Amino acid sequence: MTLSDDLHKLDELRARGALTDEEFTRAKERLLNAGNTNSSPPFVSAVNTFRRSRTDRWIAGVCGGLGRLTGMESWVWRLFFTVLFLCAGTGLLVYILLAIFVPSD
Numbered sequence: 001m002t003l004s005d006d007l008h009k010l011d012e013l014r015a016r017g018a019l020t021d022e023e024f025t026r027a028k029e030r031l032l033n034a035g036n037t038n039s040s041p042p043f044v045s046a047v048n049t050f051r052r053s054r055t056d057r058w059i060a061g062v063c064g065g066l067g068r069l070t071g072m073e074s075w076v077w078r079l080f081f082t083v084l085f086l087c088a089g090t091g092l093l094v095y096i097l098l099a100i101f102v103p104s105d
Contacts, residue, residue: 006031051105052098060099 007028014024053064056074063081067074084091 003031050102052102054104060095061104062095062098062102065102065105 010019010024010027010031013019014021019027050069051065052061053068053074054061056064056067058078063074063077066072066077070077081091081095084094
């Protein structure tokens, strides 16, 4: 069944009095917006909501933002980046890149 068939059936139901104008409008909106729902995977939505914190920050707010995103305390992320820093400076590089590319809230 195509979209035009569905809309035609809705119009027939409204004409017979089986649907009120309000019900017809809601059903029509659902049909028209059914193809537009692009539900993104959870990882993509998490990345899109990641922001640096303005309130829970020591340097740039990256650990505060990660803490808010993951539900962990920000001190755990600070400890994680410190341990990574001791591994050939990787933590510092990752932190600087996150501070540059992640927007602030």
